[in-house]
Amino acid sequence: MGGRKGTGEKLLMRELIELRTDRRETLVDITSQVRDLVGRSSIRDGLVAVYAQGSTAALMIQENWDDSVQRDVVDLLRQLIPQGVWQHDVQDGNGDAHLKAGLVGPSETIPLIDGRLGLSTWQNIFFCEFDGPRRDRTVICTILADENAGF
Numbered sequence: 340m341g342g343r344k345g346t347g348e349k350l351l352m353r354e355l356i357e358l359r360t361d362r363r364e365t366l367v368d369i370t371s372q373v374r375d376l377v378g379r380s381s382i383r384d385g386l387v388a389v390y391a392q393g394s395t396a397a398l399m400i401q402e403n404w405d406d407s408v409q410r411d412v413v414d415l416l417r418q419l420i421p422q423g424v425w426q427h428d429v430q431d432g433n434g435d436a437h438l439k440a441g442l443v444g445p446s447e448t449i450p451l452i453d454g455r456l457g458l459s460t461w462q463n464i465f466f467c468e469f470d471g472p473r474r475d476r477t478v479i480c481t482i483l484a485d486e487n488a489g490f
Contacts, residue, residue: 349380349381349382349484350382350483350484350486351481351482351483351484352376352379352380352382352481352482353479353480353481353482354376354479354480355477355478355479355480356369356372356373356376356389356477356478356479356480357475357476357477358466358473358476358477358478359472359473359474359475359476360466360468360471360472360473360476361471361472362468362471362472363468363469363470363471363472364413364416364417364436364439364468364469364471365409365413365467365468365471366399366401366409366412366413366465366466366467366468367465367466367467367468368403368463368464368465369389369464369465369466369478370403370456370458370463370464372480373387373389373449373456373464373480374456376480376482377451377454377455377456377482378454380482382451382454382482382483382484383451383453383454383484384451384452384453384484384485385450385451385482385483385484385485386448386449386450386451386482386483386485387448387449387450387451387456387480387481387482387483388446388447388448388480388481388482388483389446389447389448389449389464389478389479389480389481390445390446390478390479390481391440391445391446391466391467391476391477391478392445392476392477392478392479393440393470393476393477394437394440394441395433395436395437395439395440395468395469395470396440396445396466396467396468396469396470396476397439397440397442397443397444397445397466397467397469398443398444398445398446398447398464398465398466398467398478399412399443399444399447399464399465399467400447400449400458400462400463400464400465401462401463401465402461402462402463403461403462403463404461409465412467416439416442416443416469419442420435420438420439420442421435422435423435425438433469433470435469436469436470437469439467439469440467440469443467447464449464451482466478
């Protein structure tokens, strides 16, 4: 954690979000955990960066109304990148998971405005598991203050 010199105000807060997944491929909504971290920080304006550790996991901002979109994302990626046909599968059978994670990407950045995530009504933050189930998955959440904005 960092602080503004002489004020005690935080300029940065970093926390880990620990997850378990129960399927090989799934999207897990982590929006409430990120919101909780934002609420615990004194930072009102800035950026929230989330980063999925691991080369077979990713993050995505997607619709939250029902889980059909999340299922569609997984189904689309299964069609585009099938399991069992990649050179890396000779090593450990998860070549598709690496490709899916690389295509989706490991991070997202969300504006923080007046203490709230700058997501629209229908957007949430999803951890994308492509090589589960896993007992230990980690997302790094970094909240960065806008030095020019008030706290």
